[in-house]
Amino acid sequence: MEIINKAKIREYTTYKLDGEIKKIYIPEDVLELKKLILKLKKDNIKYKIIGNGSNMIISSKYDGVLIKLSKFDKLDIKDNIVKVGSGYSLSKLVLKCVKENLSGLEFAYGIPATIGGAIYQNVGAYGYSIDDFIKYVTLLDGNEIKTLSKDELNFGYRDSIFKHKNLICLEATFELKYSNDVSYKKYMEERRLKQPLEYPSAGSVFLNPIGYSAGKLIEEAGLKGFRVNDAMVSYKHANFIVNVGRARAEDVIKLIRIIQDKVQADTGIYLETEQEYLG
Ligand SMILES: Cc1cc2nc3c(=O)[nH]c(=O)nc-3n(C[C@H](O)[C@H](O)[C@H](O)COP(=O)(O)OP(=O)(O)OC[C@H]3O[C@@H](n4cnc5c(N)ncnc54)[C@H](O)[C@@H]3O)c2cc1C
Incomplete structure (x- = not known):
């Protein structure tokens, strides 16, 4: 099994945040995965499965390990x-x-x-x-x-x-x-137009509250372009936080709290995060 020690968070997540994770395990198959989990449980070590890290805010403070299933690719x-x-x-x-x-x-x-x-x-x-x-x-x-x-x-x-x-x-x-008409390119075009794909991010930060658009609420709160160090509310799409340099998980989390507080103060609506924090 491949083991990566002191893995750079930016290499395993789409936010490309600064910091390191103790270990990433990459099991070859289910048997190795089962054995690994038994061992981690026995040693009382916290673990989390990671896919492409495109919905995760990972901090160096996370004291567990990650398991990546990239070999499960049949x-x-x-x-x-x-x-x-x-x-x-x-x-x-x-x-x-x-x-x-x-x-x-x-x-x-x-x-x-x-x-x-x-x-x-x-x-x-x-x-x-x-x-x-x-x-x-x-x-x-x-x-x-x-x-x-x-x-x-x-x-x-x-x-x-x-x-x-x-x-x-x-x-x-x-x-x-x-189908003879399987078109997918229009979806990518739409994404390029509406989403800040030129910066690292983890997609939409907040779930849409029933009947509302989270992006619109954030925009109306005047928060486009607002930043905590290098974590910034995108100008292009207010429900995206982008990493414009060397943001850390703590910057993203601080910015999320500011957005939640301001939107709640303005509208009474609490924005729930879609992204997951590991720290
Ligand atoms: C530019 C951009 C655009 C995006 N657009 C969209 C969009 O249009 N719609 C949308 O819904 N999301 C979107 N996202 C968010 C993100 O891609 C999704 O949430 C996606 O499901 C995360 O997949 P992942 O493999 O990266 O999972 P990760 O972020 O690595 O993990 C997310 C969660 O899934 C769990 N997990 C991963 N693999 C497994 C497994 N094998 N078994 C059990 N648990 C597992 C992890 O433990 C974690 O809890 C976008 C993100 C970006 C960066």
Whole structure:
């Protein structure tokens, strides 16, 4: 198993924040993963699974280790049924499906997630979410490998069973539709126009409160361009915090609190974070 000591956070996350993590383990297969978790539990060491780190704010203060499932990257397409490992890139999967004239996941092109992270979070955009196309997920529950159907995975708005139970996603099976018109480029164009892709970020910071747009509330609070050191509210899209230099997790967290306080004082609405803090 590959082990990376003193891993630079910026190399494993899309925010590219300053700082280091004690260790990142990269298991070869489920057997190694199971053994690793047993050992970490026995030694009382905290751990967290990481995908592409595109929804995480990680601080050097985090005293646990990370487990990256990048070796869980098998892809098997049989007719319109797609089985894929949890460490596989979501955007790469979209391209593979497009090549096979398989339609469904195009909306997700440009989301820099792994399959595991995307399912954990039930990623969505442009009116679709990943659960629209899921058939089954194979996961690790303690020491047991289980396959759950879509109905058992409790998907909701940016929500799934993985957020509430200590489960590890190993593999997902999607059911897609054949189509001669599988277009994905329009979604990337839309992202380029609306999102500050020129800076490191972790996508939307806050969930949209029911009936509101978090970005609009932040913009109306006059916070576009507001910064804490090198963490800044994007001018292009106010629900993005961008790293304009050498931001640390503490800067992002401080900025998040300022945004929450100002929006709550102005409107009475509390903005809940979509991004996850490890510290
Ligand atoms: C430019 C940009 C655009 C984005 N656009 C969107 C968008 O349109 N829609 C959207 O919903 N999100 C978007 N995001 C946010 C982000 O990509 C998603 O939240 C994504 O699901 C995170 O996937 P990841 O693999 O990077 O997971 P990570 O950020 O590494 O992890 C997120 C969570 O998933 C857990 N996790 C990861 N893998 C597994 C696994 N195998 N088993 C169990 N748990 C696991 C982690 O422990 C963690 O709790 C965007 C981000 C960026 C940077």
